[in-house]
Amino acid sequence: MPKTMTAMDEFAVRLAKFVIGHRWLVIFATLLTTAAVTYGAQFLQMSNNYRDFFSESNPELQAFEEFQGTYTKNDNFFFxxxxxxxxxxxxxxxxLVEELTTEAWQIPFSLRVDSVTNFQHTWADEDDLIVEDLVKGAxxxxxxxxxxxSQVAITEPLLRDQLVARDGRAIAVNVVLQYPQVDPFEVPQAVEYARTLRADLLQKYPGHKIYMxxxxxxxxxxxxxxxxxxxxxxxxxxxLLLLLMAVTVRSIAGTLVTLLMIAFASMIGMGAAGFYGVALTPIALSAPTIILTLAIADAVHILITMRNSMKAGMTKRDALIEAVRVxxxxxxxxSLTTAIGFLALNFGDAPPFWHLGNISAVGIVAAWAMSVTFLPAMMSLLPVRAPKLAAANENNFFARLADFVVAHNKKLFYGIGAFAIVLISAVPQIEFNDQWTEYFDESIEFRRDSDASTEYFGFYPIEFSVLAKGEGGVSxxxxxxxxxxxTQFLRQQPNVTHVYSLTDIMKRLNRNMHADEASWYKLPDDRELSAQYLLLYELSLPYGLDLNDRVNIDKSATRVTxxxxxxxxxxxKVFLDAARGWITENAPEYMQATVPTSAQVMFTYVAxxxxxxxxxxxxIAIVAIGIVMxxxxxxxxxxxxxxxxxxxPIVVAFGAWALMVGTVGFSVAAVASVSLGIVVDDTVHFLAKYVRGIREKGYDRAGAIKYAFETVGMALVVNTVILVIGFAYLATSHFKMNADMGLLTALAITFALLFDFLFLPALMLRGSGKLISGQKDDSEGVQQNVQTQPAE
Known part of the structure; x- marks a missing residue:
């Protein structure tokens, strides 16, 4: 072996002997470190703000924050x-609506309540403008x-399809809130009050359904x-995973120690997040599941090698040392490449994925450290016996698989290569789709109520701050x-259910000031007259129902929803492009700065x-992993x-997903990094054994490939099964982004094993020349004598 490899083996042996010789010290140090880092978990807080999904540099978020700084915040309850x-x-x-409208003002942080009952209906009484609630004493x-x-509400553009369905089957109350954003319990406090209010009203008014x-x-x-x-x-x-591990590793002691190891790794990851001040989202909360899935992999390799060494006649101590060395x-x-893959998530534009990557990376590194220290120390203490089932059957299977791969390497190379090309060609068919109501499964109340409410009212608001020509220009x-x-253009667009515009108010006021004659339902043609109408109307509005949510302070811009x-x-996107196009082609210069914004706009472009x-x-991750390799x-x-x-495997997985599902959300951005770090694992273990076969055992290419199959094949299968189950289990998540990420990653991991077993050996046997130092050019011999058995 080259000196560097010898030094690495020697270091591993010295480490294993030290760990076994000072096992109580190692165990105590592990427990102390875990407790110290886990202490930070007390600082963890749950995120309850969708803005946490966007970085501060996100231009859509910046535009939305600027918009909300001009008008009323859009945090709301929609009943x-x-x-x-x-x-x-x-x-x-x-x-019921009247009582809900009154009581909703008591919801913590409420700023405004709008409904049909308190809608400021205007009408003329000779020369007077009367402004009053549409419904009193219902x-x-x-x-x-x-x-x-009913006639007034159904014909009023500001109410129809906004607060009352045009067919009269549903009616709504909208409550706007202004959160101070100083306490993480603000949203839960408001939600709890609103839910209690709904429950009280449903009890008082049976025969109704109220969706929030x-x-x-x-x-x-x-x-x-x-x-x-x-x-x-x-x-x-x-x-689930520990049951699977117990069956494959066949060691109660190994299973129990692995349980402790993965628990400690998860605790260290979450504790580190607490010290860092992470606000936990459903995405970040999937980190413990990912850590425990990945942490098992290291333990499996060491425990299986230990088991096989004991079967070969080694003592437990020597088998542990050999397992660590190999x-x-x-x-x-x-562990390093997997951590690099997860750390690459920091390049994204979504903080929850930063947190997922960082927490997982910390847990993965902790799991690796414990797999070569805590695991051997504990296993040296606990009783272990080699299972009766011989390894011969396993080795025979993987030996036959190796012979098959070497014998048919040309067919496998071109066949799997063609298979990959076919699936990769389907990747462009993937469509991004981020509908945030569908981020949740139907076990979440918000999803059920959203689906029900959308039958009667629109759900996704798009906001425009339309600029006028200077102060008072809205008149x-x-x-x-x-x-x-x-406004009329927007109303004609597909999927638009309602447009709220100042022009509807101005038309109504102009009609009111002309004795409510229908022919005067049009815009005033005089600026002074428009300004007087607006001033008179605002002076007549009660507290909390003013036009500050529609017109900015100096009346140089107005909001269209x-x-x-x-x-x-x-x-x-089609709607947004159409709106931008109309503004570019039809609006005067001073209106050109009008841009659409809202949470829907933010989620539309986030993927x-x-x-x-x-x-x-x-x-960067690929280059870094390549250099490490x-x-x-x-x-x-x-x-x-x-x-x-x-x-x-990653690109092929995307192609398969395109054919099977067709759409992905912005979690797709994380899949490449997560998968990259994980799929490398099988390749690393296979190539490490391949290199050891050549340098330490003196095999040729075919022999080294067979040696790799026999020594690591079972562990790779076990690890792949564990990883696939672990990530596929994320499909049961109540959060769609986690489910998509889990399924797509599981698909990539499955393809990774396929490529490492069938394509990688075929690739290594293609052409001539030395892949590693000390290897002879044996490509011709491989082609001519693929069944040659390596000399032991």
């Missing part, structure tokens, strides 16, 4: 009331009065989905005319933005060659 009898214009239903209204209120949606419920859903995953997924995951380099490289007739044209139904990301930002991160394997050619089976 959708649906009576069983199918008509909202009854005394009982309107009484319980005492006569049938004629109810019919009159809005931004505040979205924020709460992120927290609830994360907590449900923690409470259900992690315990079941521990049991696997030290491989587990170190796999300029030219501006109002262009604003009205823009277009509400979309449950639209896909592609449909939203593309993260994929673009992750490209650089993945390139070159140095570790002491072969630039072999290290570079290894990147082919490392990269192909």
């Amino acid at each position: 959708t009331i649906v009576p069983e009898e199918g008509d909202v214009f009854t005394a009982e239903t309107l009484a 319980e005492s209204l006569t049938a004629e009065e109810l019919a009159e209120k 949606t809005g931004v505040s419920m979205l924020n709460m859903a992120f927290q609830e989905a994360g907590m449900k995953d923690v409470m259900t997924m992690i315990p079941l995951m521990y049991g 696997n030290f380099l491989a587990v170190m490289i796999t 300029e007739p030219e501006f109002l005319q262009k604003l009205d044209e823009f 277009a509400t979309l139904t449950n639209t896909s990301t592609l449909e939203t 593309e933005r993260n994929v673009e930002s992750m490209i650089a991160g993945n390139i 070159m140095f570790a394997l002491k072969s630039a050619r072999l290290g570079a060659l290894s990147m082919v089976p490392n990269g192909l």
Whole structure:
């Protein structure tokens, strides 16, 4: 062996002997370190703000924050009331809405409440403008009065399809909140109050359904989905994987020690996050599941090698030392490359993925350290016996597989290569789709209520701050005319259910000031007259229902809100492009700065933005992993060659996903980095044994490949099964992004084993020349005598 490899083996042997000789010290140090780092977990907080999914440098977030600094915040509760009898214009239903409107002001942090009952209805009384609540004392209204209120509400553009369904089957109350954002319990406090209020009203007014949606419920859903995953997924995951490990490793002691090791690694990862001040999202909360899945891999390799060595006649102590020596380099490289892959998530534009990457990387490194220290120390204490089942059957299977691969390497190379090309060609068919109501499964209340509410009202608001020509410019007739044209354009777009615009208020006021004659329902043609209407109207509005949410302070801009139904990301982009196009082609110069914004706009572009930002991160990760492989394997050619089976499974997995599913959310940006770090593991272990076969055993290529299959084949299969189960189990997450990430990563890991077993050996046998130092050019011999058995 080259000197560097000898030095590495010697170091591993010295480390193993030290650990076994000072096992109590190692165990105590492990417990002390774990307790010290886990102390930071007390500082962890749950995130309940969807803005945490976007970095501060995100331009869509910056535009939205600027918009909200000009107008009212959009944090809200949207109550959708649906009576069983199918008509909202009854005394009982309107009484419910009236009471909810009144009581909603008591919801913590409430700033404004809008409903049909407190809608500021205007009408003319000779020369006076009357402004009053549309509905008062609903319980005492006569049938004629109810019919009159119904007619006003259904024909009013600001109410129809916004706060009352045009068919009268549903009615809504919108509560706007202003959170101080100084206490993480603000949102849960408001949600708890709102839910209690709903429960009280449902008890008082039977025969109704009340659905709660809005931004505040979205924020709460992120927290609830994360907590449900923690409470259900992690315990079941521990049991499932440990059962699988007990069956494959066949060691109660090894299973118990692995349980402790992966628990400690997860605790260290979360404790480090607490010290760093991480706000936990459902994405970050999947880190413990990922850590425990990956942490098992190192233990499996060491325990299986130990088991096989004891079967060969070694004592437990010698078998432990041999297991550490044989696997030290491989587990170190796999842990390093996996950590690099997860750390690459920091290049993205979504902080939750930063946190996922950093927590997982810390846990992975901790698991590696414990696998070569804590694991041998504990195993040296506990009783261990080699299982009766001989390894011969396993070795025979993998020996036959090796013979098959070597004998048919040409067919496998071109066949699997063609298979990969076919799937890769499907990658461009993938469509990004981030509908944030569908981030959650139906066990989350927000998802159920959103689906129900969307049957009656739109759900995704798109906001425009339309600039006028200077201070007071919103009263300029030219501006109002262009604003009205823009409003009508938006209303004609597909998937738009409602548009809220100042022009509808101005038209109504102009009609009111002309004795409510229908012919005067049009925009005023005089700036002074428009300004007087606006001033008179504002002076008549009660506290909390002013126009500050529609017109900025100096009246140089106004807000237009277009509400979309449950639209896909592609449909939203079409709408946004159309709106921008209309502004560019039709609006005067002073209106050109108008840009669409909202949470929907942010989520629409988040996938593309993260994929673009992750490209650089993945390139850096690939280069870093390649360099690590070159140095570790002491072969630039072999290290570079290894990147082919490392990269192909990921791209092929995306191609398969395109054919099977077709759409992905912005979690796709994380899959490449997560998968890259993990799929390298099989390649590393296979190539490490291949190199050891040549340098230590003196085999040729075919012999070294067979040696690699026989020594590490079973461990790779076990690890792949564990990893696939672990990541596939994320599909049971209540959070869609975790489910997609888990399934896609599991698919990549499956393809990784396929490529490492069938394509990598065929690739290594292609052509001539030396892949590693000390290897003879035996390519011709391989082709002519593929069944040659390596000399032991």
